[in-house]
Every structure is written in structure tokens, then in C-alpha cells.
């Protein structure tokens with residue numbers, strides 16, 4: 222028997238408990254978020270940064286920068302690295318090209334050649350407008366002008382334009398990501414050269430992504446993949462195979478690509494291969510970033526904190542209030558959406574939103590709180606188990622009590638039945654009033670007996686005590702018995718009961734249980750139908766089943782009640798408010814007993830027209846029969 226649901230109104234104490242728990246969660250999520258936020262995660266952050274650089278479409282170049290490379294072909298054709306006299310030739314050759322500026326990304330003192338060649342080169346270089354030799358060296362305040370090459374190159378202009386790589390600071394992974402705008406307020410080569418094409422950046426604070434670090438001003442390089450800049454072989458230029466108009470008005474950078482030393486190359490966000498990109502191409506990227514003034518701009522730290530807190534709160538909420546699979550999906554979706562936002566902020570807007578802290582927040586919050594959730598779940602399921610055990614015991618107690626009571630009631634009922642029989646059949650003449658009274662006692666006693674029998678059957682089912690006593694029987698015989706038993710009841714209400722029974726083979730069944738099923742249906746049909754209606758009872762055989770139908774012209778069953786009528790103790794509102802008696806167990810038992818025979822019971826009903834109950838019993842059952 223089901224226990225009545227206990228009303229679970231949230232009490233004040235429960236609300237306070239829930240609020241405390243919520244506050245505790247929020248507090249823990251906040252604490253964890255702040256803890257994660259202050260951890261330095263530059264390495265991971267840079268990794269996510271590189272990923273975004275690689276995934277976005279490669280940015281356009283400005284078209285103002287051109288490379289001239291001393292490459293293996295140059296060495297092969299010139300039978301060695303170009304000497305100073307070749308370089309002097311080169312300068313002479315491209316002087317007429319009217320380049321915007323010429324940058325030497327070479328160590329001039331290391332270039333081979335005798336003194337005469339050196340002087341020749343120095344002369345050409347001095348007279349070349351906008352000729353600079355790039356150097357990684359920096360002049361400190363007070364040292365201005367001291368950065369010089371040794372004679373005979375002392376008049377050549379050295380310009381600081383250092384290569385940068387994240388070795389000691391930032392990601393510490395050796396990748397070049399930044400460029401120097403100024404050092405101790407002295408402008409570096411890149412912004413100076415870029416300002417020829419973009420005068421705006423003379424005001425350094427206008428450079429996008431500009432930030433200060435120690436005594437420097439820096440920004441991030443908007444990298445293009447290796448090979449994005451037009452590059453000509455040094456030998457091709459001196460042999461006149463490169464049309465000089467290609468160099469006109471360009472910033473020409475002369476560099477080396479001989480794979481002789483790591484110094485010639487840098488690691489880039491695109492690749493961490495040792496020869497990922499030549500330093501000459503790196504300078505091209507640096508200058509171009511400034512010409513186009515499109516450095517990636519890092520979002521403010523406060524945003525990083527806010528995102529980390531939001532992600533932590535979501536993760537903690539998910540861990541505590543969702544089922545594991547759904548929770549994982551929501552967390553994955555949150556991570557995915559955040560990654561997409563970060564990506565689309567980076568491209569096309571060029572805004573660098575931190576990803577490392579929020580990602581770590583997801584993992585830490587998840588792994589930190591999952592064990593806690595498991596403990597809670599465990600405790601809860603233990604409580605459920607205990608409560609379940611208790612409920613089971615109570616249920617058993619109730620069933621036992623009901624069956625005991627019902628059983629004990631049967632004896633006095635039988636006695637009343639016997640006594641009324643004695644009175645009715647006795648020799649003493651009864652007045653009509655007395656006979657009516659005894660009849661009424663008899664009728665009520667019958668009702669009580671039926672009720673008690675139903676309860677006893679129910680108690681049996683609940684304690685799993687119903688067993689089939691199978692016999693081979695013709696179901697028509699049982700049907701006829703049932704009809705005969707209810708003839709009197711039908712006659713009282715002037716209800717016509719007709720039977721259309723097809724001849725059937727005997728099947729294996731428990732006759733007592735099937736009798737109860739059919740009795741319940743026929744009794745209901747008579748009970749709920751109005752006077753002078755008709756009930757049709759039929760039996761037939763089809764597709765391996767015997768179909769037993771009880772069709773009445775009663776009130777019918779509303780579509781709201783229809784799904785519930787086989788539930789234990791269910792009585793429709795109409796039935797409850799009518800004088801028709803019932804326990805609400807008849808159809809429940811009918812269905813239970815039918816299904817015990819591997820059969821089915823179904824109902825079709827139209828309000829105001831009538832109901833048809835159909836019992837289908839399988840012809841061949843795999844149930845063992847006992848001899849009748």
C-alpha cells in the first residue's frame with residue numbers, strides 16, 4: 222500500500238540551511254577564483270595565444286617591406302658568403318632603386334674582406350640615404366651616441382632594434398612575441414622606420430597594445446606566417462636579375478638564411494622549430510605591425526579576474542546541482558563558448574582575452590569539488606536506503622495487519638451469513654418488514670465479504686504470496702458460471718445480459734483467479750449501468766489469444782480517469798460521489814491476475830455510451846498445468 226505523500230513545505234530552517242550552503246559555495250568559488258587568478262600562468266596563456274594566432278586567417282602585410290636574403294644560392298654562386306666588396310656593389314646597385322630605407326640585419330664587422338674593401342663598403346654605406354645597421358645592443362641614458370662600430374665603419378649608423386624572445390620573463394618558452402618601442406625613452410629602429418609610413422605612431426601612446434615593462438615600452442607583434450614577405454636572393458640583386466622598381470620606396474631588410482646559427486632565427490607563435498623564421502623576417506613583422514598599427518591588445522587584468530570568477534561560479538554550480546553527464550556537458554559547453562568568445566575577440570578584433578586562468582579554474586573547481594559532491598551523494602543515498610528500509614518495514618506491518626484483520630473478520634461474517642440463512646429458511650413466518658430487514662443484513666454481509674476478499678487478495682499480492690494453481694479449463698464454462706452468479710443482480714436492475722460464446726479449446730489457467738477477473742468485470746458492468754440497459758458478453762479466439770469481452774451501456778469512463786482505473790484503490794469521482802459501493806481494488810486485481818497469466822486487459826470507453834473491457838489470454842502458455 223502506498224504511503225500518503227508527506228507534504229514537504231520548505232521550513233524556515235531548511236531555507237536558512239539552503240542559503241548557508243549557497244553562500245558557502247559562492248564563497249569557495251570566489252576564493253578559488255582569486256587564488257587561481259593570482260597564479261602566474263604566462264606559459265599556458267602564451268600557448269593559448271599562439272593557438273589563436275595559428276587558427277586565425279593570416280593578416281595582410283602593408284606591402285612596404287621587402288627582404289634581401291643571403292641564402293644558400295648566394296653562397297653557392299659567389300663561392301662563399303658575400304665579401305665586403307660584394308656588399309659595396311650591392312649598395313651601389315640599389316642606390317638607384319630609391320628605397321625608403323635600407324636595414325642591415327648583419328654583423329658588419331664579421332663581413333669578410335680586406336681593409337680596402339672595408340673602406341669601399343664604409344664609403345658606400347655612409348653615403349647611402351637612410352642606411353642603418355640593426356643591433357641588439359641598447360644605449361643606456363647618458364651613453365647616447367656611444368653605440369658605434371669600429372673604424373673604418375664608425376660613421377655607419379647603428380640603430381637599436383633588438384630581437385626579443387620570452388626567455389627570462391613572460392612565457393619563458395623562447396618564442397618571440399613582443400617588440401621594443403623604446404628603451405629609457407629612446408626610440409627603437411622599428412617605430413622610427415614605421416613612422417615613415419604611419420606618422421601617427423610618432424606618439425608612442427597611440428601604438429596599439431602599448432605597455433610598459435621596466436624601462437621599456439613594448440607591444441605585441443602581429444605575426445604573419447613565415448614567407449609572407451617578398452624575399453629576393455642577394456646574388457640575384459647584384460646580378461641585376463631583380464627589377465629595381467620592386468625595391469622602390471620600400472624598407473629593404475638584408476639578412477641571412479643559411480641555417481648556420483640559431484642566432485639567425487627565432488621561434489614564432491606559428492612554429493617552435495629552431496629555424497621557424499629568420500630574424501630579417503621578424504624585423505619585417507615588427508615594422509609592419511607598427512605601420513599598420515594593429516598589435517594584439519591585451520584585455521585589462523580586471524576582466525581576467527571577472528571571467529575567472531564567472532567560470533568558477535558556473536563550474537561550482539554545475540558540480541553541485543547537476544547530474545554528472547549533464548554537468549560535464551554543461552562545463553564542456555561553457556569552456557567551448559568561452560574559447561569561441563576568446564577566439565573571435567582575437568580575430569577579427571585583435572583583443573587578447575586571457576584563457577589560461579578561466580581554463581584552469583574549470584579544472585580546479587571541478588576536481589576540487591567533485592569529491593565533496595561524492596561525499597554528499599553518498600550520505601544522501603545512505604539516508605535514502607535507511608528510509609527505504611523503514612518504509613518497507615512499515616509497509617509490511619500494514620499489510621500483515623490488514624490481512625490479519627480481514628482474516629479474523631471472515632469468521633463473524635460467515636456466522637452472520639449462516640444465521641440469516643437459518644432465519645430465512647426457518648419455519649417461523651416473518652412479517653414482510655422482518656424479511657426485508659434480514660435481506661438487507663444478508664446483502665450488506667455479502668458486500669462486506671467481497672470487500673474483505675479483495676483486501677485479502679491485495680494483501681497477498683503485496684506480500685508476493687499469489688501463486689498460480691493451473692488447470693486445463695474451458696474459459697466459457699467459467700464465464701457461464703459468472704453470468705449465472707450475477708443473474709439476480711441483473712434482474713433487479715432489469716438489465717439484459719446476452720452471451721455470444723465461440724466454442725473454445727481448454728487452456729491452462731487458474732480458474733479461481735480467472736473467475737475473479739470476469740466476476741469483477743461483469744459486476745462492474747451491472748453495478749455502473751443504469752436500469753433496463755444491455756450487457757453483451759462474448760468470447761472468441763484469434764491469433765493465439767482468447768478474447769473475453771464485457772460490453773455495457775453504462776455511463777462510460779472519462780478520458781481523465783481512463784489511465785487510472787487499473788490503479789489500486791482508484792475510484793472515479795462519479796463513483797465516489799454515487800451510492801454505488803466499491804473498494805477501488807476490483808480492476809487492479811483483475812489486471813494483476815490477467816497479467817499473471819501473461820494476458821492483457823484493456824478498456825475502450827465513451828462517456829454516455831458505455832464501456833468495453835477486453836481480457837486477452839494466451840492460448841499456449843509456458844505455464845505448467847496441474848491436473849483438474
Ligand code: ADP
Pocket residue numbers: 741745746749750773775776777778786791792793794796797802803804805806807808809832
Ligand atoms: P470499484 O470497486 O470502485 O468498482 P474497480 O477497480 O472495479 O473499483 O473500478 C475502478 C473504477 O473504474 C470505478 O470506481 C469506476 O469509476 C470505474 N469503472 C469500472 N468499471 C466500470 C464500468 N463498467 N463502467 C463505468 N465505470 C467503471
